[in-house]
Amino acid sequence: MRIVYRWVTMAALALSSVAAYASADFEKTVPAQARGTVEISNVAGEIQVSGWDRPEVSVRGDLGAGVERVEVTSEGNRTLIKVVLPSMAFHNGSADLKVQIPRDSELDISAVSAEVRVANVQGVQRLNTVSGDITSELVAPEGEFKTVSGGVRLRGHGVTARLHVSTVSGDVHIEHAAGDLEVGTVSGTLRLQLDTASSVRAHSTSGDVSFEGQLGHGANFEATTVSGDLSVRARSDGFRYEVSSFTGDINSCFDVSAERTSKYAPGKTLQGSRGDGAGYLRLKTMSGDIEVCDRK
Amino acid sequence: MTHAQAEDGRVEWEGALVQRACAGDTRAFERLYREHAGRVYGLCLRMTRDPQLAEDCTQDTFINAWRALPRFETRSSLSTWLHRIAVNVSLAKRRKSPQVEPMPEDDEGGGGADFTLETPVEVREIETAIGELPDGARDALVLHALYGYSHGEAAQMLGVAEGTCKAQLHRARKLLRDRLGVEVN
Amino acid sequence: MTEPKDPAARVSSLAELPRDIRPPRDLWPQIAARLDTARASSPLAAPPSARRPPRLQWLAAAAMVASVAVGVWIGRSVLPSGVPGPVRTATTNSSAAPAAALVDAAFVTDPRYQRQRAALLQSLQAQLATMPPETRTKVLASLATIEKAKQDLEGALGKDPGNALLQELLVNTYQDEMRVLTDVHEAGGAGQGT
Numbered sequence A: 001m002r003i004v005y006r007w008v009t010m011a012a013l014a015l016s017s018v019a020a021y022a023s024a025d026f027e028k029t030v031p032a033q034a035r036g037t038v039e040i041s042n043v044a045g046e047i048q049v050s051g052w053d054r055p056e057v058s059v060r061g062d063l064g065a066g067v068e069r070v071e072v073t074s075e076g077n078r079t080l081i082k083v084v085l086p087s088m089a090f091h092n093g094s095a096d097l098k099v100q101i102p103r104d105s106e107l108d109i110s111a112v113s114a115e116v117r118v119a120n121v122q123g124v125q126r127l128n129t130v131s132g133d134i135t136s137e138l139v140a141p142e143g144e145f146k147t148v149s150g151g152v153r154l155r156g157h158g159v160t161a162r163l164h165v166s167t168v169s170g171d172v173h174i175e176h177a178a179g180d181l182e183v184g185t186v187s188g189t190l191r192l193q194l195d196t197a198s199s200v201r202a203h204s205t206s207g208d209v210s211f212e213g214q215l216g217h218g219a220n221f222e223a224t225t226v227s228g229d230l231s232v233r234a235r236s237d238g239f240r241y242e243v244s245s246f247t248g249d250i251n252s253c254f255d256v257s258a259e260r261t262s263k264y265a266p267g268k269t270l271q272g273s274r275g276d277g278a279g280y281l282r283l284k285t286m287s288g289d290i291e292v293c294d295r296k
Numbered sequence B: 001m002t003h004a005q006a007e008d009g010r011v012e013w014e015g016a017l018v019q020r021a022c023a024g025d026t027r028a029f030e031r032l033y034r035e036h037a038g039r040v041y042g043l044c045l046r047m048t049r050d051p052q053l054a055e056d057c058t059q060d061t062f063i064n065a066w067r068a069l070p071r072f073e074t075r076s077s078l079s080t081w082l083h084r085i086a087v088n089v090s091l092a093k094r095r096k097s098p099q100v101e102p103m104p105e106d107d108e109g110g111g112g113a114d115f116t117l118e119t120p121v122e123v124r125e126i127e128t129a130i131g132e133l134p135d136g137a138r139d140a141l142v143l144h145a146l147y148g149y150s151h152g153e154a155a156q157m158l159g160v161a162e163g164t165c166k167a168q169l170h171r172a173r174k175l176l177r178d179r180l181g182v183e184v185n
Numbered sequence C: 001m002t003e004p005k006d007p008a009a010r011v012s013s014l015a016e017l018p019r020d021i022r023p024p025r026d027l028w029p030q031i032a033a034r035l036d037t038a039r040a041s042s043p044l045a046a047p048p049s050a051r052r053p054p055r056l057q058w059l060a061a062a063a064m065v066a067s068v069a070v071g072v073w074i075g076r077s078v079l080p081s082g083v084p085g086p087v088r089t090a091t092t093n094s095s096a097a098p099a100a101a102l103v104d105a106a107f108v109t110d111p112r113y114q115r116q117r118a119a120l121l122q123s124l125q126a127q128l129a130t131m132p133p134e135t136r137t138k139v140l141a142s143l144a145t146i147e148k149a150k151q152d153l154e155g156a157l158g159k160d161p162g163n164a165l166l167q168e169l170l171v172n173t174y175q176d177e178m179r180v181l182t183d184v185h186e187a188g189g190a191g192q193g194t
Helices: A002-020 B003-022 B026-048 B051-071 B078-093 B123-131 B135-146 B151-158 B162-180 C028-040 C056-077 C094-101 C111-129 C133-159 C164-187
Strands: A023-031 A037-042 A045-052 A056-064 A069-075 A078-084 A095-102 A106-111 A115-119 A125-129 A134-138 A142-147 A152-156 A160-167 A172-185 A190-204 A209-225 A230-235 A238-245 A250-252 A268-275 A279-285 A290-293 B116-122 C010-013
Touching: A023 A069, A037 A045, A037 A095, A045 A106, A056 A069, A056 A078, A078 A095, A106 A115, A115 A125, A125 A134, A134 A142, A142 A152, A152 A160, A172 B026, A209 A238, A209 C164, A230 A279, A238 A250, A238 A290, A250 A268, A279 A290, A279 C164, B003 B026, B003 B051, B026 B051, B026 B078, B026 B135, B026 C028, B051 B078, B051 C028, B078 B135, B078 B151, B116 B123, B123 B135, B123 B162, B123 C010, B135 B151, B135 B162, B151 B162, C111 C133, C111 C164, C133 C164
Parallel strands: A037 A078, A037 A106, A045 A095, A045 A115, A106 A125, A115 A134, A125 A142, A134 A152, A142 A160, A152 A172, A160 A172, A172 A190, A190 A209, A209 A230, A209 A279, A230 A290, A238 A279, A250 A290
Antiparallel strands: A023 A056, A056 A095, A069 A078, A238 A268, B116 C010
């Protein structure tokens, strides 16, 4: 009897593991206001969002067997899309969602390890993940992109926007952005390219920070690290600059050499003005090396 | 995106920054400063006509705003709220003791002017002319014609009656017309 | 800020004049220096507004470090280099104690900061347990990076207490730690109950 019981149990386990790999398709479309808010939450899998010109939200999903259901509800100017897992089934349910929303919608996404990809959404974006990567096209005037360990990749078209990007350990790669950027990480790498920057504040503890782009007239640029290296190529009509490193090296194309800040302690600084001196550039690190230039 | 939608998004964005700043987050407050410093300084400069004084006014405006942030209602316009503070600070800081200016003549309907010029004029010439206006007329003109506040809002900011504000605007229009040599509608 | 109009440009309406005029210099450093004393008259201990969501108490913890630490930074920036500030006997990091003892590290001993940090650390393991394993590893590695940065900065400040660069970076690092703890606290709830 014991052997039979064991065989039955093993068979049941085998069947359940086969069932675990079964997936289901999901499809639902609801009306939505052209300039409403769309909120999406998913644990694992993928969330792909694209904007269109219909007053509808369309959700198509490929759901793993661990997913209990997908709720899609529309009330007033809010549309909610939520992947529901059975309690305690955390991380065992995965859903790949393809969502189309009115182009001018505001978009809020909350994901754990789902990858997030957004394109052609012109409303304010607030994308949060724990470990999923975030990839978005920058056409909205504002965006907040936050992840703990995922990477963030943003590609713009030189449209002015206010962007706030934060990771703990993920890397950040921004291309062809413009406007006001605030970006921070602890150990990720920041690679920033802005077509025209009016304000940049970049901060890292140990990750390297590199910036290449044009600073607008009178722009403020500030980058600080504790041990990461800083590499800045900022074309500009001019700025006042203050570049400091406690134990790292400072190299620039400014035809001046860094000076010791103290006779008795480490520390170097480079201060001065370039061009019309209208902007402000400030680079600070404890032990990282700094390279700065205002020419291509 | 429409202007209204952009404004709604902006209010929510700023609301989040204000909440963080209320909790003492100076970085959030710095972002608010970066966003609004230009307008605050522009207002202070036009009211005080002195760049150094305008810098002091700008600093004091943001310090006062920091203290008063817990009382700010996030659904209101932060820009307007900052301007109210800036106007108070500028009025207090102006070195001249309050002039007893002759009351302007009764409003001849000039309060409803858009301050458009019959003939385009150089920016520097207009700015000089505005700078030469008497304080009361200049204050009303800057708030209404440049910063877009209604008569009631401008009057409240300046601590005068709405009728007085309209009369000051009428006076400003006449003085600008005389100074610039073009009709100001 | 908008670009100032070219002074020689012609306009047909006063509404076309620039509203934004950039100050000749960045006023933020002076403003920041004055914020500390300004906030002293509005203590953070004031009860939170009814409309503030509960999670912001954690942001308040981070912000408290920011405001207290700014005060410390400003206070220490006026100390002549090489002159130690008042000695504090309690630190959170015994390995950095000799260096920390030489500096006026008020934020290390502030009881409110200690309580909030302790509460966040206490819930840290539980929050990490809800995250994917790879993320858990990366968060712990980042917190270790921050801890090392603190030690390196405090060690360097021990030798050069008046160094404004190091003070600023140390303030940033304490703020980063609170921000990471807060972000993990918030992210740890994501996905639960979905």
